Amino acid sequence: MRVLVTGCRGFIGKNLVAQLGEQADTEVLQFARGDTLDTLSALVARADTVVHLAGQNRPGDVADFVLVNVDLTKVLCDNIRATGRKIPFILASSTQAELDNPYGQSKRAAEQIVEQLASETGNPVVIYRLPGVFGKWCKPNYNSVVATFCHNIANDLPIQINAPASTVRLVYVDDVVNEFRISLANMADGIKWGKVEPEYEITLGNLAAQIHAFKNSRASLISERVGTGLTRALYSTFVSYLPTAKFAYDLPTHGDDRGVFVEMLKTPDCGQFSFFTAHPGVTRGGHYHHTKTEKFLVVKGSARFGFRHIGTNETYELIASGDKPQVVESVPGWTHDITNVGEDEIVVLLWANEIFDHERPDTIVCKV
Numbered sequence: 001m002r003v004l005v006t007g008c009r010g011f012i013g014k015n016l017v018a019q020l021g022e023q024a025d026t027e028v029l030q031f032a033r034g035d036t037l038d039t040l041s042a043l044v045a046r047a048d049t050v051v052h053l054a055g056q057n058r059p060g061d062v063a064d065f066v067l068v069n070v071d072l073t074k075v076l077c078d079n080i081r082a083t084g085r086k087i088p089f090i091l092a093s094s095t096q097a098e099l100d101n102p103y104g105q106s107k108r109a110a111e112q113i114v115e116q117l118a119s120e121t122g123n124p125v126v127i128y129r130l131p132g133v134f135g136k137w138c139k140p141n142y143n144s145v146v147a148t149f150c151h152n153i154a155n156d157l158p159i160q161i162n163a164p165a166s167t168v169r170l171v172y173v174d175d176v177v178n179e180f181r182i183s184l185a186n187m188a189d190g191i192k193w194g195k196v197e198p199e200y201e202i203t204l205g206n207l208a209a210q211i212h213a214f215k216n217s218r219a220s221l222i223s224e225r226v227g228t229g230l231t232r233a234l235y236s237t238f239v240s241y242l243p244t245a246k247f248a249y250d251l252p253t254h255g256d257d258r259g260v261f262v263e264m265l266k267t268p269d270c271g272q273f274s275f276f277t278a279h280p281g282v283t284r285g286g287h288y289h290h291t292k293t294e295k296f297l298v299v300k301g302s303a304r305f306g307f308r309h310i311g312t313n314e315t316y317e318l319i320a321s322g323d324k325p326q327v328v329e330s331v332p333g334w335t336h337d338i339t340n341v342g343e344d345e346i347v348v349l350l351w352a353n354e355i356f357d358h359e360r361p362d363t364i365v366c367k368v
Helices: 011-020 037-046 063-083 102-121 145-154 173-184 204-220 229-240
Strands: 002-006 027-031 049-052 089-094 125-130 132-134 167-172 191-194 200-203 253-256 259-266 272-278 283-288 294-300 302-309 315-321 327-330 334-340 346-352
Touching: 002 011, 002 037, 011 027, 011 173, 027 037, 037 063, 049 063, 049 173, 063 089, 063 102, 089 102, 089 173, 102 125, 102 191, 125 173, 132 145, 132 173, 132 229, 145 204, 145 229, 167 173, 167 204, 167 229, 200 204, 200 229, 204 229, 272 283, 272 334, 294 302, 294 315, 302 346, 334 346
Parallel strands: 002 027, 002 049, 049 089, 089 125, 125 191, 132 167
Antiparallel strands: 167 200, 253 259, 259 272, 272 346, 283 334, 294 327, 294 346, 302 315, 302 334
C-alpha cells in the first residue's frame, strides 16, 4: 500500500511517517511545505490512500489560512477526481472548525471540500476534528501548551500561566497515529467522522504542576504514576524534550568499608528499588521487619542468605548467585543477613515494598 502523507515534516506527520515506515507492506509518499503542486499531482496518481495533514495554524498573514487550509485541500481533492479512482482520504481537521475565527473558518471550509468529494464520487473519507495534540517532536513556543511547558521546564526555562484554571482538551500523538492506521485499514465508501480516544482534559495549572513533578522526581527519586493514561503520555513527552546533557542524572551513593548502597527509584505506593555491593567475606543486614518486605536479586557473585525466626529461633540459609537469576524474599518476623561467600564483589538488586521512613523504619537490628 502506498500512503501519501501531506504535511509529512510537521509534528503529526513525522510521527505518522515513522510508524508507517515500520510496516513492511507500506510505502510512504511524502509531500512537504515547499513542494510544488505538480509534485502533489504526481504523488496522488501513485497513491492508494491519502492522509492530509498539511495545514497552517499560525501564519504571518491571515490570508495564508485560505491558501493552505482551503486551496491546497481543493487541489488535492481535484487531483483525486482526476485519477478516476476512489482513493481513501483522511483529513486532519481541528475542533477550531466549530469556532468563528479565521483559522476555524478555514478548517471548516476544508471539511466541506472533502465532504463534497465524498458525496459526489463516493470516495472513502474520514474527517477527524482533533483537539490539542501532544507528544514527541511537537514544536515548543508555537501552538501547543504541552510542548512549551515540557520544553521550557526540561531546559530550566520559565513558563507563563495567565489562567491556571482554564481547561485544555488533549489527545496523544501515538493515539492519533494508531487511530489513523486503523482507519486506513478499514475505509468504506462515503464520509465518516472519526474520533481519537482517549481524550483528556486538564487545567493549565495542573498540567504545569505535573510536568514540574516529572523534573523534581530526578532529585527526589520518587517517580510519578507514569504507567497509564495521561500521566504516562505526558511523561514520555516531557522526557523527549530533555537536552542530551540531561539524558543521565547522578544518584546519591552511600559507601563504607563493606561496599556501597544506592537508591535508584522510589514510587508513591509501590516501594523503591536500590542496589548494594559487598566485598568478599562481608556480611550485610542483620535485622528483621514486622511488616516491610523485600526482594533480593544477586546479579553478580555468590551470596549466602541467612534467616532466623525471632520467635522460635528456627534457622534457614540458602546460596544465590548471579549465575542463576533467583529472587530471595525477606519474610516479616525473620531476621536476615547476606554474606559474600565468593572471591569477587557481589552486586545485589533490592526492591522494598515501601520507601524507607527514617521516623518509622521498621528495621530492627538483630543478629541471625
